[in-house]
Amino acid sequence: MSDTKDAIVSPASVGDVEVASSYPVEKSISGNGDVAAAYANQLSGENAYTTKEWTRLRWKLDLRLVPLLWFNVTLGAMDKVTTATAALYGFRADTDLTGDRYSWVGSAFYFGYLAWCLPSGSLLQKFPIAKLMFVVQILWGLILIGTGFANNFPTLIALRVLLGALEAPIVPGNFLVLGMWYTRREQPLRTGLMYTGLSVCFTGPIGWGIGFMVGEHQWRSMFWITGGMTIVWACVIGLFLPDNPVKAKFINDRQKAIVIDRLRADQTGVENKTFKKEQMIETFLDPKTWLMFFFHIWISIPNGGLTNFAPLIIKGLGYSSQRSTLLTMPTGIIQTISSYLCNGGVFLCAKYLPQRQLRTAWVLFGIIVGMISSVFLYTLPLNNYNGRLAALYMSYFYLGPYIVSLGINTANTAGHTKKVTTNALIFIAYCVSNIIAPQFFKTHQAPLYPLGMGAILGSYVLAMITIGLYATYCWNENRKRDAVDSAKGNRVHHDTDFRDLTDKENIHFRYVF
Template structure:
């Protein structure tokens, strides 16, 4: 074993001759990643039919569950905006910009718990962490329906943010364990949509019709969505696998086939050993910080539009109930953006495998949002339909945001580095969602010119930060190609397969951009 370790380390050191010196912590080179033990099950190979069937089983069983995972998690982000249509501001005696702080406070909890959530996701089974989070925040949502003043509502929103912080990261880690880097954009686009509004819109419309009871309709909206979250947390505990290794609906050979495919990513499945060298590398990697700023800018519109779009619609002349129902279209536009962006990336990379089109597709799909924001700012207030349509297209940011999540998973190797980067990016997500609502001043309702202007600026800065990220990836790939021609085109890299190396440590790695 010692000779094998030394041989592996020497191979790695040779391949990284011109790269910066990096300390590699070797726990057990053969079994550090949980997927390594399955590779021997396919030493005799497998047929295309077996591969196709295994992938079909993953798509049919995993994608619908992860779509519901994301959609139900997204409901609590819009609970306060729907509740605001039905008297939340009056019942809680909100003054000035206190409603903006209710929108922002959720992300303080997200911010606080990002790094602890990353540690939990590495230390414990992914789905166990996610299931517990769903159940706890469902209970908190129900409690939110009993709040009678500003401070208790702020507390519940902070707690909600804390317990939601592991869920998106958990879902991304599950995706990266089942799919190759080329397959991830399409599946992520199918999972990450704006279709949570198909739940919240009709529920919001329905509760608005019941007024003969001791409580306001907005309270029952919290109770219903909270109950749904609790039920879903229990369901995923039993039915959603964390990785191919513990997937009960795959045979042992099918697990090995999926793991063999994912091996090409050079990102591994999961390692339960925390490595401080990978943590430090994540903090010092300039590409991480370029993407951090992209996440800051692209998520500012989310913070503003999620909390204020129902109030913008109501200000255009529609009733509270119809404003809730019209909000369903927000999700349709987000979904259209997500599917357009991810399908375009999938099609281009399938047709031209060596193309570098992800960043360009993301920028192209930000253009409708940029134009819509300009129209929303400049159209006269009397043009209600034009402003409504412009607001819908302003939600087109979701596609580029989702594509950035697939880029993060594709370009980050080393499990500790991956969970650390996820935490860093969700810190950015939290900060921008805290900032976003603060541009929407109560004194400027219902037009909110400062808020709309901030969204336009955020979209423009998103493009600039993405271009910087693309250039960094391009330069690093050129440097690697000079030392290791071909890179990941080779089928096997025994010196790096399932060794839990980071993207910087692995000279065979190539960045998507």
């Protein structure tokens, strides 16, 4: 990174909100272009900024955005597995969850998520992202509180479906926000910081604390406490999360222009509220969409099984309900280590080895660790308590590969309609996987759950194969584009910047893998 920015042609004054007249695609931008177009040509010549200025601004963005996005993800992870902690305190008996009904309660959340993935993608494009998050988090907090009053299986299924539908916009919305503020090189580190397993640091102590209560209010309090936390957090999001860089009030116009200028080399744009049918069709016809879709089905199988059954597996090793809630906490630590290690590795490789494509290598590393752990979990005898507990913890290493793959998907998709459609499909895969996974954990196989452990092992193998095919496809596409794009080395491409083109339409676009 140099001390000063490269000069950008067609300069305009910092306060000017119109695109410079020499910009060759002005008409396209004014109609269906990106919201950032008005800030695209303001920083050349005497208005150029330095690396030091950008570094100060980036710290300002990190301190505002990363904590908000982190707790968005953490809160959702905490709220959807409240049933796992409640199951330790009589939840199943009080609500008549006999047979495999508990598994279906775990899956029901993802039926709602699945049904609302595509509609939520449309809502994320149509409405301001932060305001939409505020509304849905208020509603899902109320649903959680209502779950604490449930007494039967049908009521629980209905509430869990609604909860899943309301959480559907959150993670895709988070990734859209990341893409609006950070370059593809900067996103992996922020993604790793945003996506951790630290929700157990809340569910563990809360679950341990309610163990001192008596009666059926033990498990009901789990839902009331988490629901109240969600409503409070919704108000924080409504006050402090900006909808996009152009509308942000915590930075000035020059800082907005710097953020936009940093993004232009990626050719991914910031935001466009016009729905484009042709971009949606392209999404469905793009091979890499379906490779990533199936990868997310495989990599999420461990998540769907372990998050619902880990407390019961641990309790089956002979621990009390209260101690089991605390012993689930290391699972979140392992998830966080996996996230930081894999995403940190991607970040360092992008910084020090910018000419090498190594994101897939970190995905494979995390998958291999999880796969080895699942082999031990599948084969160790039941009386090997310490060995099985350690293997269970390390099986949570899937989170790092999952998060890196989300970052790859975001970085490799351009065109706002294509972004939201692709995100929706990826989270449909996530839902399908999490609906399927609990069904491999049969009640009569507790606490070993050999079928479930075998499914986790198989999913890791399939994930390795699929991500390898994805990387091969991206490598081949880049090779073909290099052969025909004479302007590939230029940083600024006025023929494509902020025109809301897709990665397929833009010859200057290069895939990361």
